[in-house]
Structures are given as C-alpha cells and as structure tokens.
Amino acid sequence: MWERILTLLRKEFRSVLRDPRMRLVIFGLPVIQTMIFGYAVTLDVRHVPLAIVDRDNTVASRELVTRFTGSAYFDEVARTFDDDEARALIDSTRAAAVLQIDAGFERRLHAGQPAPVQLIVDGADSNTARYVVNYASIIAATAGNATALDQTLRLAGRTLPVGSVDLQPRAWFNADLESRHFYVPGIISLLVMLISLMLTSMAIVREKEVGTIEQVMVTPIRPVEFILGKSAPFAVIGFIDVVLVTAIALLWFHIPFRGNFALILLGVALFLLSTLGIGLFISTVCHTQQQAMMTTFFFFFPAMLFSGFIFPIANMPAFFQWLSLVNPIRYILVIIRGVFLKGVGFEILWPQCAALLVLGIAVMAIAISRFRKTLA
Amino acid sequence: MHTAEAIVPAPAADTVVEVQNLEKRFGAFRAVAGISFSVTRGEIFGFLGPNGAGKSTTIRMLCGLLTPSGGTGRVAGFDIRTQTELIKTRIGYMSQKFSLYDELTVEENIDFYSGIYRVPADKKAARKAWVLEMAGLTAHRSSRTSTLSGGWKQRLALGCAVLHEPPILFLDEPTSGVDPNSRRQFWDLINALAGQGVTVFVTTHYMEESEYCDRLGIVYRGELIALGRPRDLKTTHMTDAVLEIDCERPHDAMAVLAKIPSVKETALFGKGLHAVATEAGPAIAAIRDALAAERIGLARIERITPTLEDVFVSLIEARDRAAGAQQEFRR
Numbered sequence: 106m107w108e109r110i111l112t113l114l115r116k117e118f119r120s121v122l123r124d125p126r127m128r129l130v131i132f133g134l135p136v137i138q139t140m141i142f143g144y145a146v147t148l149d150v151r152h153v154p155l156a157i158v159d160r161d162n163t164v165a166s167r168e169l170v171t172r173f174t175g176s177a178y179f180d181e182v183a184r185t186f187d188d189d190e191a192r193a194l195i196d197s198t199r200a201a202a203v204l205q206i207d208a209g210f211e212r213r214l215h216a217g218q219p220a221p222v223q224l225i226v227d228g229a230d231s232n233t234a235r236y237v238v239n240y241a242s243i244i245a246a247t248a249g250n251a252t253a254l255d256q257t258l259r260l261a262g263r264t265l266p267v268g269s270v271d272l273q274p275r276a277w278f279n280a281d282l283e284s285r286h287f288y289v290p291g292i293i294s295l296l297v298m299l300i301s302l303m304l305t306s307m308a309i310v311r312e313k314e315v316g317t318i319e320q321v322m323v324t325p326i327r328p329v330e331f332i333l334g335k336s337a338p339f340a341v342i343g344f345i346d347v348v349l350v351t352a353i354a355l356l357w358f359h360i361p362f363r364g365n366f367a368l369i370l371l372g373v374a375l376f377l378l379s380t381l382g383i384g385l386f387i388s389t390v391c392h393t394q395q396q397a398m399m400t401t402f403f404f405f406f407p408a409m410l411f412s413g414f415i416f417p418i419a420n421m422p423a424f425f426q427w428l429s430l431v432n433p434i435r436y437i438l439v440i441i442r443g444v445f446l447k448g449v450g451f452e453i454l455w456p457q458c459a460a461l462l463v464l465g466i467a468v469m470a471i472a473i474s475r476f477r478k479t480l481a
Numbered sequence: 482m483h484t485a486e487a488i489v490p491a492p493a494a495d496t497v498v499e500v501q502n503l504e505k506r507f508g509a510f511r512a513v514a515g516i517s518f519s520v521t522r523g524e525i526f527g528f529l530g531p532n533g534a535g536k537s538t539t540i541r542m543l544c545g546l547l548t549p550s551g552g553t554g555r556v557a558g559f560d561i562r563t564q565t566e567l568i569k570t571r572i573g574y575m576s577q578k579f580s581l582y583d584e585l586t587v588e589e590n591i592d593f594y595s596g597i598y599r600v601p602a603d604k605k606a607a608r609k610a611w612v613l614e615m616a617g618l619t620a621h622r623s624s625r626t627s628t629l630s631g632g633w634k635q636r637l638a639l640g641c642a643v644l645h646e647p648p649i650l651f652l653d654e655p656t657s658g659v660d661p662n663s664r665r666q667f668w669d670l671i672n673a674l675a676g677q678g679v680t681v682f683v684t685t686h687y688m689e690e691s692e693y694c695d696r697l698g699i700v701y702r703g704e705l706i707a708l709g710r711p712r713d714l715k716t717t718h719m720t721d722a723v724l725e726i727d728c729e730r731p732h733d734a735m736a737v738l739a740k741i742p743s744v745k746e747t748a749l750f751g752k753g754l755h756a757v758a759t760e761a762g763p764a765i766a767a768i769r770d771a772l773a774a775e776r777i778g779l780a781r782i783e784r785i786t787p788t789l790e791d792v793f794v795s796l797i798e799a800r801d802r803a804a805g806a807q808q809e810f811r812r
Contacts, residue, residue: 112596120584320580320641323544324597325569 109326113334117308121338130303135296135346139353142288150236154182156200158191165211169222169248173204178240195227202226202237286361289354290445291414294437296350297343297373298380298408303401304339305384310397313388328477336381343380347373354445363448371451372440375458378465379433385472413438436460495522497557497649497680498543504551505538512538514703515552520682520696522648525675527694528684529793535703536684537577540653543682544574557649573642577654579634583627587618587637590626591644598645612640615670632663639670643679650674652683656690668693688790697789699796706796711789719787719795721745722761726754727781728772737775741767746798757795 121127155173159166174181182200185191194200205223213220224241228234312318321331347369354360383404391397410416411425412434418426429435436457443449451458498520505513513535520526528536541547543556545565554561557571581590591609600608613619616636618629626634635655643650652671656664668690675681675695683694691697692711699707699714707718728734731754738747738756743764746757758764761784772779787795 108599109597112593115596116582116585116589116593119589120582123584315583316576316578316580317582319546319576319578320574320638321597322546323569323572323574324594325566326597327566 106327106330109330110334110337113331114338117335117338121304121308121342127304131300131342131346132349134300135292135349136353138296139289139292139350139358142292143285143353143358150233150240151177152180153178153202153233153237153240154200155179156183156185156191156194156203157181158185158188158203158205160186160208161206161210163211165214166206169206169210169245170204172244172248173241176240176244178237191225195225198227200227201230201233202241204241285358286446287442288414289350289358289360290441291438292354293347293350293369293373293441294376294412294434295409295414296346297376297437298434299401299405300346301339301343301377301380302384302387302405303398304342305336305381306387306391306397306401307394308339309335309385309388310391310394314393328473332385332473332476336385339384340374340377340381343377344370344373360445362445364444365450366444368444368451368454369441372437372444372454372458372461375461375465376433376437379461379468382465382468382472385476386468389472389475408432408434411435430460431464433461433464436464496520497522498526498555498682500539500543500552500554502552503539503542503549503554505535505542505547506550511703513542513549516698516700516703516705517552518698518705518708520680522680523675523678525671525681525683525693525695527691527697528682528700529686529688529691529697529789530684530700531686531797534700536700537653539700540574540651540682540684543568544572544651545569570645571647571649573645573647573650575635575638575642575650575652575655577657579638581626581634581638581641584625586623586625587613587629588622590637590641594641594644600645608644608646612637612644616640630663631659632666635659635663635667636670639667643674648678649680649682652681654684654686656685656687664690688788688793691789699793701797701800704800706800707792714792715787715789719792721757721759721795722764722784723787723791724756724758724761724764724768725750725781725783725785726756726768726779728753729778729780733775734772734777737771737777738768741771743767746795748794755791757791 121131157170157174159170170181173179179202183190183194185194191200191203191205195203203223203225205225207221207223210220210222222245224238226234226237309318312321351362351366351369355362384401387397387400387404391400411418411421411429412432413429414434418429418435421429439457440454443454496519498518500519501517502515503513503517504511504515516535516539518526528539530536538547542549543554543561545561545568548562556568559565559567559571561568582593585593588609591612595605595608610619613622616633616639618624618633618637621629621633626637629637639652639655650671656667659667664687671681671683672693683690685691694711696709697707697711697714698705707714709717726734726738731749731752734754735747735749738744738754741764743760744756744758744767748755756764756768765782765784768782769779
C-alpha cells in the first residue's frame, strides 16, 4: 500500500513542481494575496477628502474646521462658498464629504443657542459614509462640549467640577482596530482552501483529460491508494503555504501572534479534510480542467462570502447563518484568528476543531464513494 | 446473437480469455451486441473492425475498466464482473491514446509503473534495463517523454505495460498514428513476447497488421461477424470469386460493371478494380463484352486469391444488405 502511495506522491510532486504555472500558483499566489489583503483591503476609514464651506469665517467656525482637518480622519481638499461647486466636488468624488458652516454660527454659539453645522456625505459608499458620520459627530460633540464648558466656566468665574459620563472604550486583541490584523490571518484559510481545492480537482481531471488515468486504473492500484496518493501532495503544499503566509504576516505586517502555532496546524489539517474532499468531489463531476476550474470558483466565492471572512455571520439573514454552519471556512477562521489575535488554546477552540472533523469526515466519505463509482 | 452462436469455437484446454454473449449498452446504443470467443495461451488474437465497431469497448470490459451489461467472461480464469482486481495483476494494457506522463522523463515513467505494479525491489533495476533496451531508449533515459517520437513513445508504453511480466497483454490499436517502420518494429516485439508464451489480444483497423495475427475476429457494429485464422477467412468466408481487372478509366468501368447482373460488387483497388462474382468464368466473359461495348480498353482480367480486405469488405457489405433487407421487411 505505502509503496504505491509514495510512488504516486513522488510523481505528483514532480508533475506539479515542473510546471512553471503551477509553481506560480503554489508560491506566488500566497505572497500576492497576502500583500493585497495586507495593504489594499482595509475597512479603516482615514484621510477622508473633505470640502469646506465656511460662510461664517469667525474664530469659532475656523476652530471647528481645524478640529476636523487636524484629525487623522479628514483631509481638506477644497474650500469654496459656492453650493454648486461643493456639489460638483462630491459628484466627481474629489470630496467624500462637505462641511458647511452658515453665517451666524459663532453668534448663536455665544448666545447659548444650538448652532447647526451641516455635513453632506457621499452615501454611495455606505460603509465609508457611516464612518464619516461617526467621526464627524464625535468631533462636533467634542467641540460643543468644549464651548459649553468654556462658557460655564466664564459665567461662574470659578472652576467647578462638571459631572459627565466618560466612556473609555478599549478594543481588546486589536487595540488600534486595524483591519489588517483581522484580514491577514484570515487569508491563510482562503489560500489553503483555494490551493487544495484547485490542485486536487485539476490534477485528477487532468489525468482524465489526457487519458493517463485509464492506464493507472488497469493496474491493481486500489481506490484508497489512488485517492491518498493524489491528495496528500496538495495537503503538504497547503501546509507550506500556511507557513509562508504566517511568515509574511509576522515579519512583514507585524501582525500579533499570541497563541500556539501547532494549534493552527491542527486546525488546517482538519480543514484540509473538507477541502480535499470537495476537490475530489469536483473531479468526479468534471471532465476537463476548465470545468474543474470553473466549478472550483463557483464553490469558492460563496464559501468565502458566507464565512465571516469579510462580512460578519451575525449580520446575515437567518437562512444564511444556518447555511454557514456547513461552511468549513467559518470554523478555521475562528481558530486562526483566535490563535493569532487572542492567543486562545484548544480548550476554547475545540468546538471548531470538532466541527471541522465531523464536516471533513462527511465530505470525504461522500467524495470517496462517488469517486469509486466513477472509476468503475 | 444468432451469428455469434454459430461461430463459437470449442473451448481449448489452455484457454486464457473466454467470453460468452458479452454485451455492453450505453443507453439505447449497443456498443457490443453479444459476442462470444476464446483465446488460448501464447496466441496473438486480433480484433479487426472499423472505428466504432465495439473493439475498444470489448477490450475495456476484459480489462475491468467497464462493467458488462450482459453475458459472461473470464480472463486468466477470473470473472470479469467480480474479480477485476485479480485480473489487473495478470494483465498488461496499452490504450489507443498514448497515456504515459508527458512531463516526466522516460526513466521516471518506468519507475512510476514499477512502483504502482510493485515490481519486487531486487528485480526493479533489471526490468528497467530491459524496458530501456527493448524500446531502444537507453540513451534517452533522462529525456522528457513529451520530446519522444511516436514510435518511441509507443514502445515505452508497451514496456511500462509489461514491467510486471503479465501473462496476458491487451493492446488497443497500439500502432495508430505510428510510421510503418516503427509499426513493423513494434510487431517484432509483439511476436517476441508471444514467443515467450504471452497471450496477446490486439485490436486494429490495419489490414496488413491483421495478417500477423494467429487468429482474427472481424467485428462490425458490435457483432463478431467472422472468426478464424487469416488464411482460413480468405477461403471459407469468401466462396465468391474475386476478379482483378486492369483497365482504362476505372471510374467509368465501375459504372459499367455495376449494370452486369453476375457481378455482385466492385471496388477500386490500387490502379485497377476488384469485382466479386459467384462464378468466375461467365462473369469474365460478361465483363469483357460490356467494357468492349463502352470502348474501355481492358489490359488484363483474372481471378485472384482474395485479400483480407476483400473478405472484410464482402462480409461487411453482406451484413449491411442483410440489415437493409431486415429493415425493409419490418416496414
């Protein structure tokens, strides 16, 4: 048994590593993807281009403007008194928000009256718009409090304690709420899935397409030997990619790593049961490599979207939340992020490990039984 | 099938392949429509037939790659339905498509099959050397298989199929797409293997190749329509006379001959014509008269021993006529 598996394994590594395109997929893709997610994919909203329409032009209004532009969140891109021009700035997306202060702002403020300030936000990108409104409200509130406090002090002529609720939020595990810390470890799961899924299905379908599988099937090789010999190399490649992405995450992006790497390897091993099983299954329904590739992506994208990789599962409609229970990425993400960012151990993550084990065994069983049938 | 029953040979003592009413259906299509035959040890048994006649389907059922829809069969004493795994240890197989790994070198391909067939460790080196020597690839052992010519690829494939020294060898159109010289060399190898007692089951659609077989089955539309030694097929299955005609304007001559009642078939053959008639004498006289009437110069007309191609064409046309008549009748 082992002789045949090792023979297949050796052959598979030779075939895959000899193909320059495959080498790029195995070693280039992880690096490129990690870089993309590390740099480009970020939900942090900073440096929002802001246009200013200050019709008051007083000490108070200028101070408010400075509070905006002085923060890390807003950059002043234009200053105008023309409504049409302000509109054009938003239309052309040169500005994502317009801060408009009407004449009489300072006067109303000093009179103790509410002083309205208008913020126009480009709501086309709802995510960014929400952040902009949040930031602006905080800045305006801080400015308002400062003014109110200042006035109270002046009226009273003495220092007096102003009672107020002071909320001091602390984000554990990711103190700066950097989305990079959240996404980069998650890439490990996507890459392992994509690589193992694609390579397994393509490697088997390729043999069908070229006709070499027939020559192997007339030998006394047993299906289990064939399946192991065909999937083990891609499991090994999956592990190599885990190490590669982890190295980039730690050394290049300085993502915190607080847990035990062995737990990640265990999680990936369990996760691979499902992905290799799905790859095997795809190979039984496809006849050409092109079909295999299409089917892989057809499966991969929904699996990614319903995994919690980007969009929280808790926000999904109930049906999709249920559906995500059979999505292996969901569990491996919890394991990887837990180990990276929270440093939690097996005593916390065992339910995810168990889910992956059950899921993996089920998928493998289905794939193998189908595989035996199609070979016969 | 009625015809198949009629041509079942008596099973020999040393039978290694035996098939009874073997059938394979793909939906409504009967690729193999109930064939029966047997092959004895050390024989080169040929399956001759046009593409789509069911040759490959039969071979694939014998090798355990396809499950039969009907009938029974035994290869090396094992049942082709239930004991395919045992059969696979006793046979070598070469498919019509080259199916070794192009991206591997010659040696790596040999090592691969050596490992899959579990050739014992102490024999591995000797078997590899034998294959390289036999295929003439010793100097190219480190070449990528994709760079080899057709003849070399085919000999390497044969070598990989017999690495484990199987007593039975199945070759599915092994020489398609190979130059005549390589084809000849390949048959020398097959003869050498048969000489060592290996039973060879080979399919082909080359007439001259089928002459090399000890025994030949002619398959057409899933049925075995003739079975016997090539020499016997030419005499027993061809009771009609074959006339070779060397004349001017063979195309026009064909049209003239078609109108003569005693001439059953005509076919272009090389530069001349072959005509089939029940009686040689009256037909020759009729043909001379008809060609003279149309002013077509006749250089030579004589009765010849039929070639396998004559036999093949005559059998197939007879079969088509019978099928046509049957359809008329049904209507």
